[in-house]
Amino acid sequence: MTTSRRRFLKLSAGGIVGLSVGGVSLRAFAAEHVDPENPQAKALQYVHKSAKEGQNCANCILLQGNAGEAWRPCGVFPGKLVNAEGWCAAWAKKPG
Template sequence: MKKQDVSRRSFLKFGVAGLVAVPVAGLGWTTTAAAADRLDPESAEAQALQYTANSETEGQSCSTCLLYNDPTQEEWGPCAVFPGKVVSANGWCTAWVARG
């Protein structure tokens, strides 16, 4: 009976470690992948959210959006709405949310 307790305990330790490791590892992969691929405004995903690389709405641009994952990026940066892509810091789409 003791062996089962140790096995369960080990399983839970590895399970918790795995749950923590997967999202952390994913952040690095997403950022690396996103840095290479600019979002094409003509793509279906961009058009679905009316993405434009140059915002015409004053005060609303990707760099001021809560979904823009790295506000230190001044030209192109990752966006939560378009995983694996980078968007123009001056861009805009209908998913824009004010950074709080």
Template sequence: MKTSTDRRRFLRLTMAGIIGITLGDQILQRKALASEELPHLAEDDAQATALQYTHKSPHEENHCGNCMLIQGNEGDEWRPCSIFPGKAVNVNGWCSAWTAKPA
């Protein structure tokens, strides 16, 4: 009997933790989107370097402005990106994580 109770308690706590993490992440994303002035991502940032981020896309057709990972308000020059949390990327920029928006 004790094993069954322990298993249920474990599952209940695990699910509560997953829900908490998910909701916490959504709240942080909303705060990031609501923030008008996120720091701009520097090209020499470690994560930016790893993903070959540049403020000016080397590809005519592919840039942050038409990537499905960009967030924020359409028309803003610097916008949040889900790949670089807490930083804003230039809509004319590009990184190797670029993914086309679905049509």
């Protein structure tokens, strides 16, 4: 009987930790947009609308999230969302 009780407690503790971590990752998707006036954004020349033909966040390898969404997470700006039509100096063409 103690083996079952121990297993239950371990699974319960794991579930609580999993829900906590899951809550943190869900909050990341509710992040705010990158402010072009932010010092890091300024240093990387980030803009919400790219002026460079064929270069925007949507076709950058650093952009994360689901294709087609207007605002998505970027590896360069943790916890922030960038405009898929935006651009910054860290832009690197997505393969393919």
